[in-house]
Amino acid sequence: MESSEPSESHSVTVAVEEHGSAIVLGVAGELDLLTAPKLQDELTRALDQRPQTLVIDLSKVEFMGSAGLSVLVVAHRTAGEHTKLRLVAHGNATFRPLRLTGLDQAIPVYRSSDEALNAE
Amino acid sequence: MSGDQVGALTLATYEALANAAIHAYLDDTGTFDLLARYLPDRDRVEVTVTDYGRWRPPPDDPGPFSGRGIPLIQALAEHVDITRSTQGTTVRMHWNLGLQTGTAKNSVDGEEDPAIDRRGLSRAAAFSSY
Numbered sequence: 001m002e003s004s005e006p007s008e009s010h011s012v013t014v015a016v017e018e019h020g021s022a023i024v025l026g027v028a029g030e031l032d033l034l035t036a037p038k039l040q041d042e043l044t045r046a047l048d049q050r051p052q053t054l055v056i057d058l059s060k061v062e063f064m065g066s067a068g069l070s071v072l073v074v075a076h077r078t079a080g081e082h083t084k085l086r087l088v089a090h091g092n093a094t095f096r097p098l099r100l101t102g103l104d105q106a107i108p109v110y111r112s113s114d115e116a117l118n119a120e
Numbered sequence: 121m122s123g124d125q126v127g128a129l130t131l132a133t134y135e136a137l138a139n140a141a142i143h144a145y146l147d148d149t150g151t152f153d154l155l156a157r158y159l160p161d162r163d164r165v166e167v168t169v170t171d172y173g174r175w176r177p178p179p180d181d182p183g184p185f186s187g188r189g190i191p192l193i194q195a196l197a198e199h200v201d202i203t204r205s206t207q208g209t210t211v212r213m214h215w216n217l218g219l220q221t222g223t224a225k226n227s228v229d230g231e232e233d234p235a236i237d238r239r240g241l242s243r244a245a246a247f248s249s250y
Contacts, residue, residue, distance in 0.1 A: 033142075097192060
């Protein structure tokens, strides 16, 4: 029953993995108004290292609202020319809001982090 | 309701509640009403979010974190009405159960619905300014 505790059910975790010149952020949980700033902090930290590629893996995200989308927009803008920003998303919780807002046309979306890392 | 519709309803309702919390009660506390009901004669589920605050006009530069909730609601719901007055704001959304139109058949992993792609493209304007 511990998963029904508010602090457990309403949270987001970000796992940071380095793959050579690439960084993969594995995001899990719910990306909403309250948790989006945490991803924002992790993205800022990762982009400060100026990796060639930054993959944001959203495949373990169960809910993503407009606050989460906005964090991705800011990351896309901050990444600029130096860092290639890539997303991993599939399923209704993440891919649908990306597609409905047209953000999938600004940031490339892949089905797995391997695919995102190996993409040209 | 289909799984797609449930997901759309959940996210759209969240966004409507978030808007009420941010825009109506940013500097204050307040209450809002959430009404969800099934209308059998229309075979429709209707969700209404009503707040009693006054939405602040958007600033000239709303910043990167703002302005995506309403476009998202408009893309997720099969129909949206937003009514603003000095007494508060009402967001009324609905989804039709019988008619497999709009969001009902927008399976992300399944067949693509051209209608939603057009809406997706029009939504892209929401991001064009960054």
